[in-house]
Amino acid sequence: MAQNWDYAELSKAAKTAGGPEKYVELIEKASKDAGKMGMAPWIGVVAIGASLLTAAYIKVVDYFKYKKKNNAAEIKKAKEEIIKGINEYDATHPDE
Numbered sequence: 001m002a003q004n005w006d007y008a009e010l011s012k013a014a015k016t017a018g019g020p021e022k023y024v025e026l027i028e029k030a031s032k033d034a035g036k037m038g039m040a041p042w043i044g045v046v047a048i049g050a051s052l053l054t055a056a057y058i059k060v061v062d063y064f065k066y067k068k069k070n071n072a073a074e075i076k077k078a079k080e081e082i083i084k085g086i087n088e089y090d091a092t093h094p095d096e
Helices: 002-017 020-092
Strands: none
Touching: 002 020
């Protein structure tokens, strides 16, 4: 008997909405709206996460560019010291 009552309530709600098709559309629209509202916080979380990842990526790239630039400068300095050392050796040992 309870099942018949549920059906009667459903039928009454459908009639109030303007028919079964309109009732289904109304339920569908309400579900979509609820889904959109439920999704809004996640969009914010994703946007913030993407921003943080982008900032971290930029920092990492800048760090490696800086290291590469310093390594090139250190290599150039080492070459100059080696050449200077060889020249000094040659100057102090002309026999060899």
